[in-house]
Amino acid sequence: MNRIQVLLSSYNGERYITEQLNSLSSQTQTNWTIRLRDDGSSDRTWPIIEVWQAKFADRMFSEKASNIGVIPSFFELIRQADEESDYFCFCDQDDVWLPGKMERAIDRLAKVEKGVPAMVFTSTQLADIDLNLLGIWPEKPLKDPSFYNALYQNIAVGATVTFNRAALQLIRSHMPDTNHVLMHDWWFYLCISAFGEVLYDPEPSILYRQHGSNAVGGETSKLGKLKKKWASFRKHRGSHKLVAQAREFHRLYAAELRDADKLQQLQWFIESRPTFARRLGYLKRSKLYRQSALENFLFRFLILINYI
Numbered sequence: 308m309n310r311i312q313v314l315l316s317s318y319n320g321e322r323y324i325t326e327q328l329n330s331l332s333s334q335t336q337t338n339w340t341i342r343l344r345d346d347g348s349s350d351r352t353w354p355i356i357e358v359w360q361a362k363f364a365d366r367m368f369s370e371k372a373s374n375i376g377v378i379p380s381f382f383e384l385i386r387q388a389d390e391e392s393d394y395f396c397f398c399d400q401d402d403v404w405l406p407g408k409m410e411r412a413i414d415r416l417a418k419v420e421k422g423v424p425a426m427v428f429t430s431t432q433l434a435d436i437d438l439n440l441l442g443i444w445p446e447k448p449l450k451d452p453s454f455y456n457a458l459y460q461n462i463a464v465g466a467t468v469t470f471n472r473a474a475l476q477l478i479r480s481h482m483p484d485t486n487h488v489l490m491h492d493w494w495f496y497l498c499i500s501a502f503g504e505v506l507y508d509p510e511p512s513i514l515y516r517q518h519g520s521n522a523v524g525g526e527t528s529k530l531g532k533l534k535k536k537w538a539s540f541r542k543h544r545g546s547h548k549l550v551a552q553a554r555e556f557h558r559l560y561a562a563e564l565r566d567a568d569k570l571q572q573l574q575w576f577i578e579s580r581p582t583f584a585r586r587l588g589y590l591k592r593s594k595l596y597r598q599s600a601l602e603n604f605l606f607r608f609l610i611l612i613n614y615i
Contacts, residue, residue, distance in 0.1 A: 308338045309413050311469075312392040314384040315343045316377060320400035321351040323516065327400055328359050336409035340366045340392065344384050347374030352400075381465075381491040385478055395475055397492065399466040401516050403438065408512040412469035415506050424477040424503030426470035426495055428463040431515035438514055449598050452505040454569050457497040458553055458576055459606060460597045463505070465492030467512050474499050481559035487551045497556055501564060549615060553577045568594075586611050 313331060317324055331341065341363070345353055353371050360369050368387075375383070381397065388395055394413055398404075412427050419425040433441040448462050456462065477498055488494045499505055554577050564570045572594055580586040590607050597603050609615045 309336075309393045309417070310391070311336060311339045311394040311396060311409050311413065312389050313339060313341045313396045313398045314381065314388060315341060315398040315400065316346055316380040316384060317343060317348060317352050317356065317400040318346040318374070318377070318380075319348045319350045319352060321348075321355060323401035323518075324352060324355055326403055327398070330402075330404040330406075331398070332363070333406055334404065334409045335407050336413060339409060340389065341368065341398075342384055342387055342389065343367065343369040344380055344387070345369065345371045346377070346380045347372065378488055378491055379485045382482065382485055382488075385475065385491075386482070388475055390472065390475065392472070394469055394471055396469045397465045401518065402466050403434075403514040403516070405432075405512055405514070408467075409469070411508065411510070411512065415508060416469065416471050419471065419504055419506075422473050424471065424474040424499050425506065426463070426468055426474055426499050426503075427506040427508055428469075428492075428496075429467040429508040429510060429512040431464055431467060431513050432511040434514040434516050436516065436518045438516065440514075441517065443511060444515070447509050448507060450596065452496070452500060452507055454497070454500040454566075455572060455595050456598065457493070457500045457505075458573065459549065459595045460602075461490065461493035461496055462598060463492050463496045464515070465490065466515065468492055468495060470495065470499065474503065477502055483555050483559060487555035489548055489552050493552070497552070498560065501556075501560065501566075501569060547615065550577055580610075580613070583611070583613075586613065 331339070343356060345356060356369050360367050394416060396409065396412070415427045416425055430443050430445060433444045435441060445462065445464070450456065452462060474495070478495065483494060496505060553573060557573055557577055561570060561573070575589055575593060576595060580589055590610060597606050606615065
C-alpha cells in the first residue's frame with residue numbers, strides 16, 4: 308500500500324489542533340505518518356501534541372523547535388521528510404480534513420508517469436471558526452495551472468497540496484533562500500510546473516477554517532476578492548517580491564530548465580525594466596498570466612507603471 312507522510316507546522320494552535328489531528332486519524336487512507344514541527348508555541352499546543360505522540364508513537368514524529376516563521380518551518384519539514392514515503396501532504400493546524408482527502412490525492416498522482424515531479428491541489432470548503440460552512444473557495448481556475456501562471460500568481464492552497472516523491476526530490480535538490488520565497492506552496496507550484504505536472508481537483512478536500520489569524524485566508528465574494536488583491540498589491544508596493552522569487556528560481560534551476568520558451572519568459576520577467584518603453588515592450592511579448600481578465604488587466608497596468 309502507498310505510504311503518505313503529512314508535514315504539519317504548528318504554532319499556538321491549542322484551540323484547533325486536536326480537531327485537525329482527529330481528522331488525520333479518520334482518513335480512509337490508513338498508511339500514513341505525521342512529521343510535525345512545532346514552531347516555538349507558547350500556549351498548550353505542545354502538551355496536546357505530546358498526548359498524540361504517545362497515542363501514535365509508531366507513526367508520529369514531532370519536534371518542539373524555536374520560532375522561525377511559517378515559510379522556513381515548512382522548508383525544515385521538507386528537509387526532515389521521510390524519502391521512503393511515496394507521497395507527502397502539507398498540513399495546517401487549524402483546518403479539518405475530509406475523510407477521503409489522502410486517498411483521492413493518491414489516486415490522481417498514481418496516474419502520473421513514474422519519476423515525473425507532480426502535485427495535486429483542490430478547492431476548499433470555507434468554514435467559520437465553528438466550522439459552519441461558508442462556500443467553496445477558490446473557484447475552478449479559468450486557465451490550466453502552468454509555469455506561465457506560477458510566475459505571476461499562486462493558485463494552490465497549501466493545506467490541500469499533495470505531492471509525490473519525485474517532487475520532494477526536485478525541491479530538495481536546490482533548497483531556496485526562504486527570504487526570497489513568497490510562500491512554501493507557491494514555491495512548489497512554481498518548481499513543479501516548470502519540470503513536472505500540476506493537477507487540480509475541484510472537489511474540496513478540507514474544511515478551511517477562517518478565524519482572523521490565518522496566515523493566508525479565503526474569500527468568496529467578488530468585492531472581497533478584489534479588496535484582498537488590492538491590499539496585497541499595496542502591501543508589497545515597490546518591493547518586487549515576485550521578481551525576487553523568480554530570480555531565486557532562476558539562480559537555482561535555470562541551468563536545468565530545458566524548455567527554451569519557459570526559460571526565455573523567466574529571463575524576460577526578471578530583467579530590469581527601467582523605462583516605460585522597456586516595460587511596454589516586455590508586456591507585448593510576455594506569455595505570463597493571472598487567472599481572471601480583471602486581475603490580468605490590473606497586474607499588467609501595475610507592471611507598466613513600475614508598481615510591481
